Amino acid sequence: MTPNPPLTPLVLVEQALLGSLLLDPSRLAELKDSLTPAAFSIAVHSAVFAAIQELPAPDPVEHIAGPAWLDKVLATASSKTRGVDAPYLHTLIQATRGLGHLPAYSTLIADAHARRRLHDRAVHLAGIARDASFPDPVATALRAAEDLRAELDAWSPPTTGVRAPPRPDPPATASQKAVDRAADDELHLIASAVAHPEEAAALRAWIRADEDFTNPIRAGLWKSVTALLSRHAAVDPLTLLCEAQHHGVLADADPRPLLATLSQPAGDLTYWAAQVLSRSVLATADRTGRAIAHYAAEATLTPTQVSLGSHRALAHFDAVRVRWQHVTAPPPAHRETVVARPGPRSTAPRTRTPVR
Template identity: 45%
Template sequence: MPRTPAPDEDDDLDDLPDTHPPQPVYYAEQALLGALLLDPHRLADVTGIEPGSFSNYAHGALFAAIRDLPAPDPVQHTQDTTWLNAVLAAARKHARGLTASYLHTLIQVCPWPRHASAYARMIETEHARRTLRAHAERLALTARDVTLPQPVTATLAAADALARCVDDLAARFPSHPGSLPRTPAPPPGDTHDGHDEEALDEERLLLATATAHPTEAEQMRWLTVHDFTQPLHAGLWQCLTALTRRGAPVDPVTVLWEAQQRGLLTTGIEPAHLLDLLAGTAGSPQYWGERILQRAVLWSAHDVGHRIEAFTEDPATTPYQLVVGSRRALADLHALRTRWKHASTPTPTASPARTRASAPPRAGPPRATAPSASRISR
């Protein structure tokens, strides 16, 4: 039967198995903690980080203990370990694996205590990268969550949180030349590949209903060819909108002729097939257009999240490069967001102008005296 270790038999952090090799920030955290344990007064030089900024939980607990305890007398600190013992006791309340030997290891591995502020900046940078990655992952996951009652609202809220995180990074890290990320963008996700049957059906129904009700389709300027999954459907939508804007007749045959003029009738696309596609009406163009645009918003948000994730996973990308790359990615989603607002906001109905009816002449004030006889004679 395995023996349960006693509370005081926690393993040293150095002895714990690690499935992943430590990243450079791990050593920066060790160097900073060693500097603060050796020279506690250097805590005044450390800004921009909190216990949660550390990638290692035990390191964060140790930093919190150093920050919360009063600094020792410099001379007394060089003569005994009273303050170090107090720090260890406070930190072990939250991280039981900490030992006195690990504190001495931290002191030994610190290259230069006077570089504490530089170590803190490294920790701040890596924490910002992790925070941005978490927001990007949340955006991508929210965009793919099919259980949400209002998926676009939840996705745009996640995008707003991501944008605020980017603004915070821009305020904390100054700009510098050459700020474009060098990380190549990941390939688009497999959701916008033109093979989603539900999306294809919605696009077919939109084209058919828009052909039957071209006046309604003409008002849907918020829908663009980039929102379609199938190039043929995007081309047919261009045919429809071109006909309506020219004031030309719109029906399946005129749309078919316009498609021929635009070179859409390539090999494998038969005219009879297009006529059948444009004849299957159901619902209204507005409804199917909103469905297509909603899908485009969610797809775009998912891809934006993955693009920003790719930036954060490249350790060579600087914080300000993360800012520039993230803002460019979010700009694409912002354009879709604006069109979604136009599509989903009901058009205000103009109330008829009120016409003022001519009022009957008002009676004059009563005369105080009877009219004179001379005026009557006139």
């Protein structure tokens, strides 16, 4: 059965490259190990390329005289996957274009393969960020982000002279249970900050209202806390409510329910900060994964744009990760300073060498 792959531009490029190698196997050396069988988009092409790599190149004169080497390619490739037959090898040879374009075809195929791998890693990261079943979801997401970064760093298209693509705006997908949990954590953080302004002053640089809070009202309340702290003003539930009006919070709402919440702090401030930032890390990992998956799958973007956009998305994720690590890092171990004490004074008589 002759394979009938969809004739996308990439498939046509793969056919042209394979056809060139079938016509002149010695040209495989021009690729300099830039391609592997896995780089091809369909199994038939992977099998044919693997066979060309495995078989010794034929004598040029004998290759022109007869199809003996092509028969070996057919036998080797068909043993690796179904669908490889003599008519399709003929199709590949007919697809050959300019023999001098082999390096360009190789680059196109390698870039497409890198985009597919990047897409798969990005989808994996986004999936992990939304999966609450892991014992330590933040650590799992960080490992997945490093795997994604390694995949991106292994691919190096040119990065000059091209602007990065616009950031996509993926929709939020949090469940109602997750939304409610986030609201509780954020309110507990704000209430604890009001109760312990000295500790809150040390944390305000590491928690960003516009990035780490899931609701604009609670984000406005945190901005109000940091504004009071920056002015060294008195911080309590009432001063916070008055400050919040300057940030557009509680314009016409009854302040008494919020006043009651702010007046009953519970738990450690650092604990609630870690909870809020952990959720921010996972939310950013989700957005980062989906953004990079979008870049990698978007055919209108060049490889350079995909690379630039992906690096930018990971840089934003790194900024959130650094803030989370600062807040959750264990305090430095207390080290006792050992003060050297003078030993017992010697009671032996002192002797002095006479001067001659």
